[in-house]
Amino acid sequence: MSQTAKSTSSSIIEQNLAIQGDNLSILGALADEIKGKVQCVIVDPPYAFPKEALKSADGDWQTFLRPRIEACRAALSDSGAAFIHADDAHLANVRLLADEIFGNKNFLNMVILKTADPSGLRSINPLPFNQTEYLLIYTKDRKSFTYYPQFVEAGYDSAYRSIVLNPEAPYGKWKTDSLPRHLAKMMGYRSVRQAREKMGLNFEQHMADYALKNAAAVFQSTRVNQRAGSAVVKLGQASHKKPKTMMRLERKDYSDIYMVGGRQLAFYATKLNEVDGRMVPTKKLTNLWIDIPFHGVGYEGEAKFAEGKKPERLVRRILSMCTQPGDLVLDPFAGSGTTAATCEKLGRRWLVIDNDRKNLDNLIVPRLTRVVNGLDDTGLSKVMEYPSGGSFKRLNYKGGTLVDAGQVMGSANTV
Ligand SMILES: C[S@@+](CC[C@H](N)C(=O)[O-])C[C@H]1O[C@@H](n2cnc3c(N)ncnc32)[C@H](O)[C@@H]1O
Structure with a gap:
């Protein structure tokens, strides 16, 4: 089956979708379908973008990101939130750009993520070791934003004596x-x-x-x-x-x-x-996230991906802050499919896009096929049981047309 973007039926986003192609074109093609319907957007662009790619495509970072972030904002519901990743080389530019697009009053928070530890060979560099990345959180409309309060595990508070x-x-x-x-x-x-x-x-x-x-x-x-x-x-x-x-x-x-x-x-x-299924002492979540291990993330989803793969626990925290089961989540820079896998495990609907066919063929589709069949025992599956039996569709975007490239139907487990 092949369908043009224009003739896409209104039900297309009722299915989970993994789409291959340039996210700007695809978000444009789906603009009417998704306008105001997305509860959470995770924007994780490749910060180590090869210079030639930038030159041939969009010139510079701002020109590359601006229309993509604008398209994400248009897709966002009033009560939802966008989480934009940045490393320290790009943080200032991304902040200025996102402030402009969302409006500074809709900036909610900047989270500091601890992504690495100075151990082994990496610590040879004499300069201070860089172990952080950032997440900028924006809403479309601060007053309508729905936040679900989060807590993190804390030690025993000896004031309770x-x-x-x-x-x-x-x-x-x-x-x-x-x-x-x-x-x-x-x-x-x-x-x-x-x-x-x-x-x-x-x-x-x-x-x-x-x-x-x-x-x-x-x-x-x-x-x-x-x-x-x-x-x-x-x-x-x-x-x-x-x-x-x-x-x-x-x-x-x-x-x-x-x-x-x-x-x-x-x-x-x-x-x-x-x-994670245990009653433990907790404290209120802050914007310093040092409790989510990035170590071992390479094994999650059996998807080897060296270009900024994120842990499922990180995506779970993001989703828990602003979505409920059944809500739609958008990830236009899908990479290894972390957002899709986490959504599937938490019962959120998902729409993920990546322009690299290899990522779809070798990482996203196989990873999600295992998840919907209840065969994934990595990442979040280690700490929670999830219902399998979901399904998703793969689409390819070619010459202004979304082409159906097959559906995966999972078999249900007994959770
Ligand atoms: C940093 S990675 C995302 C990693 C992901 N969060 C994960 O956990 O695996 C960025 C991804 O964006 C994809 N990408 C880059 N430019 C794109 C574009 N114009 N449209 C769609 N995807 C793009 C790259 O192929 C890469 O897989």
Whole structure:
């Protein structure tokens, strides 16, 4: 089957698509279909672009990127976001360009990615080792942007060092103790000091594990926020007057508040979130992303690609920030197919483009074929189960025409 861009039916983007050809032409051909429908765009151009290619194609970086970023912006929905990769050689130019296209008020954040470590042969260079890249985040309309808050795993927060000993009792009868003292006693030591002398660092580890297992009973006491609602402030005053009594404020649609001695109990359980299927202590995501390993990324999807391949975990974080299952994601510089593979595993729809036929033939199509058949056990598959049985279409763009080059239908697993 062959179809011209004009006659493309409105359903074409309901399928996942891997398209081979120049992204500017293809985004132009699909402009009406995708306008305002894309929830997330990932723009990861080849920064080591050969100079000859630039000369023959578009002259310089700005001229090459400008119309492509403009086309991505047009495809973006008002609530979505664009994530633009840059290395330090191009960061300033890309920032100026994207500011111009999206408007500076729609610049959300600049993320610093740790992409490498100074070890082995690479550290021979006497200059400071360059281990970062950047992600510029823009929205089409800042006010309409939907952000899904993200958390990253953190170590045990030792400020949580008190425990309710009998949490099953009515709150008025709760007994509390210091967590280290309670633990030392439980392990048969006379004091915390003796436990630390005998156990060394193991004692701290034991405390972290115990706090995690008993997160609903472990707490820290905090000052009452005087800018909180009047009911909270009043309870704080009442608690000051009767410091020995445990007091409670019941709240509709929110968790209850407990106070003793004029201070509020903050339970450790509220710090826990699920990361890779485990409940772990977390902290709010910042713009410094040093927790996503780039080491070993070459094996992901069994797709060897030396020109800036990104980890699936990185794409998962991006997608988790601004998309929901079923949303459409666009990657006009698909490379080895990381965005497509991650979307498939997370149940997002995808449209990826690369102009290099070898990338489609040898990397993207084989990688996604394994994923939709549930045969990929690399990357995110190591930490999550994903439903297979998806499908995708490959199209080639030739002479202003999108040519159907086959469909891959995966077989479903039992996840
Ligand atoms: C840095 S790589 C992307 C890597 C990708 N994020 C991954 O994880 O594998 C950039 C890709 O853009 C492709 N590319 C360059 N110019 C293009 C164009 N005009 N249209 C479509 N793809 C293009 C290159 O072939 C290359 O595969």
